[in-house]
Every structure is written in C-alpha cells, then in structure tokens.
Amino acid sequence: MPGSFALETHHLTKVFPGVVAVSDVDFAVRPGEVHALLGENGAGKSTFCKVLSGVHQPTHGEVLLQGKPVLFRSPHDALLAGLSMVYQERNLIPFLTGAQNICLGKEKSRYRALIHESKTRKTAREIRDRVGAQVALDVEVEALRPSEQQVIEILRALFHEPRLLLLDEPTASLTHRDMEMLYEVIHNVVSEGVGVIFISHKLEEVFKIADRITIFRDGVRVATEAAADLDRDTCIRYMTNRDITELYPDVQAKPTNVRLLEVEDVSDGDKVHDVSFSLSPGEVVGFYGLVGSGRTELAELLFGLSPQISGTIRLRGTEIRIQSPGQAIEHGIFLVPEDRARHGLFPSFNLKENLTLPVISRFIGKLGLIDHRAEAAAATRIADDEELRLVYTDIQQAIDSLSGGNKQKILIARWLAKREEAAVIILDEPTQGIDIGVKHEIYELLRQLAEKHQLGVIFISSELAEVIGISDRVCVFRDGTIVKEFRREEIENQEQILRWAF
Amino acid sequence: MFLVKYGLLFAAILIWIVFAILQHRFYSPINIFSIIRQASIIGILGLGLGGIVINGDFDMSFAANTSLVGVIAITLMMNEANPVLIFFVGLAIGTAVGAVNSLLVVRARIPAFIATMGMMIFLQGIAKYVTGGAEIYPIHVPMFYKLFGSSYTFGVIPNAVFTFAIIGAAAVLFYGYSKRGRYMYATGGNPDAARHVGLNVRFNRTLAFILGGFLSGVAGLLLISMLRAANPTIGQGYLFPTVITVFLGSLFLKGGVVNAPGIILSAVFMASLSNGFTMIGLPFYAKDIAQGLILVIALLGICVLGRRPMRDIKL
Numbered sequence: 001m002p003g004s005f006a007l008e009t010h011h012l013t014k015v016f017p018g019v020v021a022v023s024d025v026d027f028a029v030r031p032g033e034v035h036a037l038l039g040e041n042g043a044g045k046s047t048f049c050k051v052l053s054g055v056h057q058p059t060h061g062e063v064l065l066q067g068k069p070v071l072f073r074s075p076h077d078a079l080l081a082g083l084s085m086v087y088q089e090r091n092l093i094p095f096l097t098g099a100q101n102i103c104l105g106k107e108k109s110r111y112r113a114l115i116h117e118s119k120t121r122k123t124a125r126e127i128r129d130r131v132g133a134q135v136a137l138d139v140e141v142e143a144l145r146p147s148e149q150q151v152i153e154i155l156r157a158l159f160h161e162p163r164l165l166l167l168d169e170p171t172a173s174l175t176h177r178d179m180e181m182l183y184e185v186i187h188n189v190v191s192e193g194v195g196v197i198f199i200s201h202k203l204e205e206v207f208k209i210a211d212r213i214t215i216f217r218d219g220v221r222v223a224t225e226a227a228a229d230l231d232r233d234t235c236i237r238y239m240t241n242r243d244i245t246e247l248y249p250d251v252q253a254k255p256t257n258v259r260l261l262e263v264e265d266v267s268d269g270d271k272v273h274d275v276s277f278s279l280s281p282g283e284v285v286g287f288y289g290l291v292g293s294g295r296t297e298l299a300e301l302l303f304g305l306s307p308q309i310s311g312t313i314r315l316r317g318t319e320i321r322i323q324s325p326g327q328a329i330e331h332g333i334f335l336v337p338e339d340r341a342r343h344g345l346f347p348s349f350n351l352k353e354n355l356t357l358p359v360i361s362r363f364i365g366k367l368g369l370i371d372h373r374a375e376a377a378a379a380t381r382i383a384d385d386e387e388l389r390l391v392y393t394d395i396q397q398a399i400d401s402l403s404g405g406n407k408q409k410i411l412i413a414r415w416l417a418k419r420e421e422a423a424v425i426i427l428d429e430p431t432q433g434i435d436i437g438v439k440h441e442i443y444e445l446l447r448q449l450a451e452k453h454q455l456g457v458i459f460i461s462s463e464l465a466e467v468i469g470i471s472d473r474v475c476v477f478r479d480g481t482i483v484k485e486f487r488r489e490e491i492e493n494q495e496q497i498l499r500w501a502f
Numbered sequence: 503m504f505l506v507k508y509g510l511l512f513a514a515i516l517i518w519i520v521f522a523i524l525q526h527r528f529y530s531p532i533n534i535f536s537i538i539r540q541a542s543i544i545g546i547l548g549l550g551l552g553g554i555v556i557n558g559d560f561d562m563s564f565a566a567n568t569s570l571v572g573v574i575a576i577t578l579m580m581n582e583a584n585p586v587l588i589f590f591v592g593l594a595i596g597t598a599v600g601a602v603n604s605l606l607v608v609r610a611r612i613p614a615f616i617a618t619m620g621m622m623i624f625l626q627g628i629a630k631y632v633t634g635g636a637e638i639y640p641i642h643v644p645m646f647y648k649l650f651g652s653s654y655t656f657g658v659i660p661n662a663v664f665t666f667a668i669i670g671a672a673a674v675l676f677y678g679y680s681k682r683g684r685y686m687y688a689t690g691g692n693p694d695a696a697r698h699v700g701l702n703v704r705f706n707r708t709l710a711f712i713l714g715g716f717l718s719g720v721a722g723l724l725l726i727s728m729l730r731a732a733n734p735t736i737g738q739g740y741l742f743p744t745v746i747t748v749f750l751g752s753l754f755l756k757g758g759v760v761n762a763p764g765i766i767l768s769a770v771f772m773a774s775l776s777n778g779f780t781m782i783g784l785p786f787y788a789k790d791i792a793q794g795l796i797l798v799i800a801l802l803g804i805c806v807l808g809r810r811p812m813r814d815i816k817l
Contacts, residue, residue: 305697326700336696341699348691348759357688358699360681369679414699 004193006031006164011061013053021047023219028490029195036198045199049166053085056076084157085166094142101134104155125167127155131188147178149402164195183209220282249444256280260456261424262363266311273480279456286458286467291476292364295460303335304328313324332423334415344411352379352395359417382417387448426458443470464494476500510754514771521778531658537773542666545769548747549673550717553710555760558690562618564718567599568737571722573632576732585644591717600715602710639731646759651727655787673762746797758804764788
C-alpha cells in the first residue's frame with residue numbers, strides 16, 4: 001500500500017563514469033523500524049545513501065518519501081523534506097557548545113537580530129531529554145568524547161524533525177560502553193515512528209538493533225530479510241558470493257624462502273600497534289581489512305610518512321630506520337598511494353614530468369640543467385613498457401586528459417623507472433574506481449613485478465576477492481594490527497577471512 | 503589557447519607600436535634602455551617572489567626588506583665604510599630576512615601571508631629608526647656603486663641592465679631547467695604528492711625564501727646605486743607592481759603557472775607601460791587604472807577562455 005513506508009526506492013540506479021555504483025535497487029523502510037544495510041567496502045551502500053540524501057542525483061529510478069516521489073538537489077533539500085543523514089566524518093563546529101551546534105542555522109532569535117541563547121539551549125535540551133541521551137549541552141563539543149560528539153550529531157539531525165534518519169557507521173569509532181548509549185538513543189527515536197537506516201560493518205550490533213537487514217553486493221541489492229530470519233554466516237555468504245576464477249592471473253611461481261623484509265612488533269603510537277610480518281622476494285602479500293583497520297597506516301609507516309615508535313624493521317637482514325619517504329626510497333621501498341589525486345599526481349605537470357620526477361637526477365647535463373631530450377626519451381621508454389600498457393597520445397599531454405586507470409598506471413610506472421633499485425613495492429587500493437579490464441592488467445603487472453623482477457609486493461585492498469585472487473599470502477587486519485595470516489593454499493572461501501576482519 | 507599563451511607578448515608588442523606611433527622618441531636607444539632599467543628592480547624582486555610563489559608560499563616583506571637594505575647601505579656610505587663590505591652587509595641582511603621568514607612559515611607553520619606581513623611592518627619600523635624617518639644621502643658615493651647602478655656603458659647602456667640580465671638568465675635556467683626548480687614546482691603543485699615521491703618539501707620552500715631575501719638585498723643595493731640616496735620607504739612602492747608582475751607573468755607561456763621568462767617579460771611590459779604613459783603625457787592616474795585593468799582582464803582570459811583553474815596560485 002503506497003504511503004505506508006517512510007521511504008521507498010524503485011529501480012534506483014546511480015552510474016559514475018565507468019562504474020555502475022548502484023544498480024536497479026528496490027528498497028523500503030517502514031516507519032518505526034531500524035533497517036540495517038550490510039555489504040563489503042565498495043558494495044554501493046554509501047553511494048545508495050548519498051543518493052537518498054541528495055548528495056548525488058539518481059541516474060534512473062525514483063525515491064518516494066512517505067509515498068510521494070521526491071528529487072533532492074542537495075542534502076539541504078532532503079533535510080527540509082524530512083530526511084536527515086549523519087555522516088561517518090564528524091561535521092561539528094568544535095568551539096561551539098552542543099546546544100549551539102544542534103540549533104545551528106535555526107537559532108531562536110531575540111529582538112529579531114540577536115541569538116536568544118537561553119531559548120536555544122532549552123530547545124536543544126528538550127530534544128536531548130526526549131530521546132534519553134546523556135550528554136552535556138553547555139560545553140564546547142571539542143571537549144566531549146567521540147561518542148558524545150556522535151550523539152550531538154544525531155540530536156542535530158533530530159532537531160529538524162525528520163521522518164527518516166540515515167546513520168552511516170555511527171559506532172565506527174566508539175567504545176563498547178558508549179555504543180550502548182547510542183543504541184538506547186536510536187531505540188527511542190524509532191519509538192517515535194521515525195524510520196532509521198543504519199549502515200554498519202559490525203554484524204553483532206546489526207543483529208542487536210536492526211529489525212530488517214538489506215545486503216548489497218556490487219551495487220545490487222541481493223537480499224532483504226527480517227533480522228530474526230538471518231544469521232551471521234548467511235549474511236557473510238550474501239556479501240561475498242561471487243565467481244572469481246577468470247579475472248585473476250595464474251599464480252604459479254612459488255616465492256623463495258629468503259627473507260626480504262622482516263617487520264617485528266612495530267607501532268606508530270596511534271593507529272598501528274605490534275604488527276609483525278615478513279615478505280620474500282617474488283611474493284605478493286595481500287593486506288585485507290576494513291578501512292581504518294591499520295593497513296594503510298602500516299604502509300605509511302613503512303614508507304616513512306608516519307613515525308615508527310617501537311619494533312624493528314629489517315631489510316635483507318639489516319635493521320633499518322625509515323624516517324622519511326626519501327629514506328624509504330633510498331632503501332628501495334616504494335609506495336603507490338591510495339588517493340591518486342591528492343598524494344600521487346601533479347596537476348600542473350604533464351605526463352612526462354609526472355613520470356620522471358623521482359629519477360630526474362639521471363638527466364642532469366651541463367651546468368646542472370635538465371637534459372630535456374634525454375628526459376623525454378626516458379619517459380617514453382617508461383610509458384611504452386609492454387607490461388604497463390599505458391594508453392596515451394603524447395608524452396607531453398596534460399595529466400587530466402588521462403583516464404583513472406591510466407593515472408594509476410603512471411603512479412606505478414614512476415617507480416618502475418627505478419626498478420633496478422627496488423626491493424619492496426606497496427600498492428594501496430590500486431584498483432579503486434577502475435574498470436574491470438584495467439583491473440585485470442594491474443593484477444598481471446603486480447604478479448610480473450613479483451615473479452619476473454623478484455620484488456616483494458604488498459597489495460592493500462578492501463575487495464576481498466581480488467586480495468585472494470592474486471596474493472601468495474593474505475594478512476588480515478583488525479583494530480590496528482595483523483590478527484591472522486593465511487597462506488594461499490589454506491584459503492578455502494572468503495568467509496574464513498571475513499570472520500577475522502569483522 | 504594560443505592567444506592566452508602568448509597574449510602577454512602580443513599585448514607588449516601592441517603597446518610598443520602604439521607608443522612609437524604617438525611619440526617617436528619612444529624608440530630611441532636611450533629610452534629603450536631606460537625602460538629596461540626601470541624594469542630591473544621589479545624584475546629582480548619578481549624573480550625572488552616568483553620562486554616563493556612557485557613553492558606555494560607568499561612573501562609580503564620583500565619590498566620592506568629592500569628598503570632596509572637600502573637605508574643601511576646608504577648609512578654605511580655616509581660613515582665611509584668599505585664599499586665591498588657594504589655590499590656584503592646588504593646581501594647578508596636581505597638573505598637573513600628571507601631565512602627568518604622561512605623559519606616562521608616553514609618551520610613554525612604560520613600562514614605565509616600573515617607572518618611576512620608582520621615582518622614587513624617590523625622592517626619598515628627598523629628602516630625608519632635607522633634614518634630617523636628622513637631622506638638620507640652620502641656626500642660621496644663610492645665609484646663601485648656608480649659603476650654598479652648609475653653609470654652607462656658606451657654612453658647608452660645603463661649598467662643596472664647587466665645585473666638584471668645576469669639574474670634573469672640564472673633564474674630562467676634555475677626555475678625552468680634545473681632539478682631543484684622542478685622540485686619546487688612539484689612542491690607548490692602538490693606538496694603531499696611531492697612528499698610521496700621523496701622530495702624534501704621543507705628544504706625547497708626554505709630555499710625559495712632565502713633566495714627571495716637575497717634578491718631583495720640585490721634590489722636594495724641596485725636601487726640606492728641608481729638613486730644615490732635612500733629613505734625608509736624607498737622599496738615599498740615596488741610591493742604591488744612586483745606582485746602584479748609575478749601574476750601577470752604567470753599567464754605567459756604556462757597559462758597560470760608562475761615562470762621566470764613570464765616575470766621578465768611582464769616586468770618589461772609594466773615598465774614600458776609606465777614609461778609610455780609618461781612620454782605621451784597621460785594623467786598621473788592613468789597608469790594605475792591601466793595596470794589594474796590589464797591584470798584583471800588577463801586573469802579573466804585564463805580562467806574563462808583557458809578553462810583552466812589557476813590551481814598553483816593560492817591567493
């Protein structure tokens with residue numbers, strides 16, 4: 001019956017250039033229910049929610065709010081229509097109090113010009129008490145604990161009297177005790193008839209608070225069932241079930257038993273603690289874990305971007321200290337960063353200049369000046385490397401005119417120029433946002449680097465299938481450290497690994 | 503895009519033709535050299551500021567630095583100090599100011615605009631203290647300085663032009679063709695990515711501030727050699743023309759990326775404009791109106807026609 005749902009979607013589809021992020025999703029939330037969304041990283045949950053909340057507009061399909069079709073141009077449109085979203089990143093003004101943050105933009109006024117602080121405080125307090133939250137409203141939010149800040153965010157979302165509340169991993173950074181308060185708040189919100197969409201990676205809490213569960217995989221909704229009818233293993237099977245045989249190259253060569261890199265109990269004093277693993281020449285080691293589980297942070301430590309507080313790192317048996325990326329590179333440890341635009345590419349440099357930057361010293365001629373002809377020749381040689389298969393028209397072309405996959409290849413190629421000095425190459429999410437054909441080329445390139453050139457390759461990814469597909473060994477990260485290691489032949493299915501990651 | 507790339511050169515040629523038609527003396531060798539002489543101070547300061555901007559920073563204090571170097575050099579001349587010593591003292595002061603700026607901005611991470619603004623006010627105060635606020639001039643200017651800044655070779659070429667030419671050539675090679683220059687562009691273009699390829703971002707930024715300070719010292723010495731006198735605001739008038747020169751010059755060849763040939767051409771262009779306006783007898787305010795308009799129109803050209811945001815210029 002139309003109108004009996006707080007929110008519905010029909011055939012909702014969102015296409016980004018080269019990627020179908022959300023595909024033909026029919027979905028509904030009842031008033032007064034907690035509806036959890038589950039799925040691996042990149043399965044389309046976040047994009048789906050961003051379409052609901054007006055951050056993105058749907059490519060096809062429609063969204064109905066209380067039975068009426070709506071098209072939100074912005075999150076503000078959605079807010080006015082009764083749909084509030086609380087994002088994973090905090091969006092509070094640190095030096096304002098909780099009450100001031102909650103009422104921001106809608107303060108009660110006095111004499112039509114001044115903010116009526118006491119009335120504003122009163123409004124905020126009413127909302128807080130209604131949902132039974134225990135949080136101080138009169139201190140600056142920067143002085144509050146993360147969970148209290150999270151509650152302030154939810155109260156701010158409730159201030160607009162939404163019919164639907166979207167929570168994107170609200171408990172991701174909370175301690176156990178703080179979660180309980182949050183569950184209590186959500187429970188009270190729901191009892192007022194508000195529909196709640198709850199994204200989480202923690203299966204325990206999903207079973208604890210959700211009435212129904214919808215599972216996404218590769219942008220498609222694969223199941224919606226009552227939480228009572230599902231169990232942990234069924235959920236994991238829904239999240240991962242896929243055919244992985246053709247996409248990945250054959251892994252034949254066995255890595256040697258020589259220890260290239262040995263890491264023992266290293267910590268960065270913040271996000272990484274007590275990590276130990278080793279890497280042999282010719283070996284691809286996959287790092288799998290959720291975002292924030294410490295895999296990227298360990299890569300940054302190994303590359304000298306963050307400090308090593310304790311533990312030892314040995315390269316070919318000799319202990320090394322890496323205090324800057326420059327030192328890491330001298331030791332032959334290279335990193336291809338996750339955020340290509342921010343940490344990798346130079347927008348004002350052309351293709352040639354982007355490729356040669358780490359090896360520019362080789363083209364210094366008379367008077368210490370760059371020999372442009374030698375530089376262009378070397379850049380062309382790197383770009384035409386047959387294993388790389390870079391598609392370009394002119395070695396001087398602007399970097400923005402290349403596709404995402406080719407930009408990724410540039411970042412790898414930059415280090416290929418120093419291949420003879422290389423020992424370890426770390427690739428952080430090298431296939432993110434890249435179409436399937438180029439992904440395949442990158443997998444083959446990584447195997448080549450290991451098998452043919454005898455490098456140690458560390459491959460970081462949130463996509464479990466590809467980690468399993470190309471790695472000789474998989475290290476599973478959780479809460480800042482490696483919790484389990486699997487050899488290739490020990491892996492029977494994805495569930496085995498997911499159990500350790502969640 | 504061709505129009506944008508060479509627009510500044512076309513504009514320069516255009517004004518040279520217009521001025522030559524309106525005033526036949528515009529093309530006399532003496533006037534041409536006089537234009538280059540005028541351009542030399544802005545050009546040298548611009549090449550220093552340009553390096554700082556290439557690294558993604560900014561410097562407000564370079565003109566005040568020039569003033570301070572000028573008044574101290576003249577004061578030393580009045581006390582009949584050794585001319586060579588004066589020269590080195592001047593360069594040392596300029597360089598030291600650049601080094602302090604780098605400590606404030608690169609090490610202590612104060613926003614460059616504000617830190618160097620503070621430095622500017624401070625240096626202006628010191629310059630006023632040194633002179634007592636007045637115009638000062640030595641009875642006797644050492645021969646060295648006459649040769650450096652105010653004499654003419656073969657009776658027509660002002661010697662100041664040589665200093666500008668040498669620094670200009672060095673800057674073109676350094677910024678455009680050396681390894682360190684490339685690293686500086688990388689630093690300003692994307693500091694995070696520069697770190698990821700192992701560049702020492704702090705070193706590059708520090709070096710640019712120090713070079714900028716050194717060139718302010720050179721400009722200060724050249725300026726007092728031309729004028730044979732100094733006052734506490736002798737350099738301050740060059741602040742905005744130099745800033746305009748650097749950004750106008752960024753439009754030449756590289757469409758919004760600061761570069762040495764652009765700065766040199768744009769310094770000559772600005773000097774031609776000011777010289778030409780005086781020679782054809784336009785009112786005193788015409789120059790300001792023209793300079794402001796030219797800068798804004800040129801930037802419009804880049805941002806609208808070029809369809810390319812000026813990413814490397816963060817001000």
